[in-house]
Amino acid sequence: MDRNQQMLDLMALGPVIPVLVIEEADQAVPLAQALVAGGLRVLEVTLRTPVALECIARIAADVPDAIVGAGTVNRPIDADAARQSGAKFLVSPGSTAALLDEMDKTHLPYLAGAVTASEVLGLLERGLTALKFFPAEPAGGINYLKALAGPLPEIRFCPTGGIDLAKAKQYLALPNVPCVGGSWVVPKEALAAGDYARIETLAREAASLTP
Numbered sequence: 001m002d003r004n005q006q007m008l009d010l011m012a013l014g015p016v017i018p019v020l021v022i023e024e025a026d027q028a029v030p031l032a033q034a035l036v037a038g039g040l041r042v043l044e045v046t047l048r049t050p051v052a053l054e055c056i057a058r059i060a061a062d063v064p065d066a067i068v069g070a071g072t073v074n075r076p077i078d079a080d081a082a083r084q085s086g087a088k089f090l091v092s093p094g095s096t097a098a099l100l101d102e103m104d105k106t107h108l109p110y111l112a113g114a115v116t117a118s119e120v121l122g123l124l125e126r127g128l129t130a131l132k133f134f135p136a137e138p139a140g141g142i143n144y145l146k147a148l149a150g151p152l153p154e155i156r157f158c159p160t161g162g163i164d165l166a167k168a169k170q171y172l173a174l175p176n177v178p179c180v181g182g183s184w185v186v187p188k189e190a191l192a193a194g195d196y197a198r199i200e201t202l203a204r205e206a207a208s209l210t211p
């Protein structure tokens, strides 16, 4: 099966991919367990903190029901580092030729970021139809994605950036949006306080949305 199809299959596993910013490696496993208990299995650990790669490795090793990927894959060298840590998929906020080449070399499925029709067409030329739409809200949100669905009906977007539970419901009603991403499921203060029960509750609410 090709990697684009693998990414489409991952997008179909749940309506929300939580976007995680983890400051302490010891938070990774209980956080992932809470999200999985709430019904969210596909998790994006952003490479925004020094412990991100270690968090990916710990989740991959210790939370078998989670499917952990790396987000904020911004530099070409991030792609293989994430793969070596155990990431099962990659997410980048935008796309460059060098970054796409390195993501291809990992043989992992990935969500490359696009906003404009030209960016989407560039990715389509590489066989990619599973894309990230970032930053969703500032870039034009639901109306923008509705407009892209006209000429580009085969593209499936995971919008992220500025989405909460209420907005997620609206995005998921679009035919070209099988899932959304967002950090709202893991409020910074809940993670800092170790309030995994609250995180599980937020995950359960998110998981109950229907695409």
Ligand SMILES: O=C(O)C(=O)C[C@H](O)[C@H](O)COP(=O)(O)O
Residues within 6 Å of the ligand: 019, 046, 071, 072, 073, 091, 092, 093, 134, 160, 161, 162, 163, 181, 182, 183, 184
């Ligand atoms: O880090 C990445 O790879 C990104 O592309 C950006 C994230 O998906 C958004 O920053 C999440 O947005 P919020 O839900 O508004 O916090």
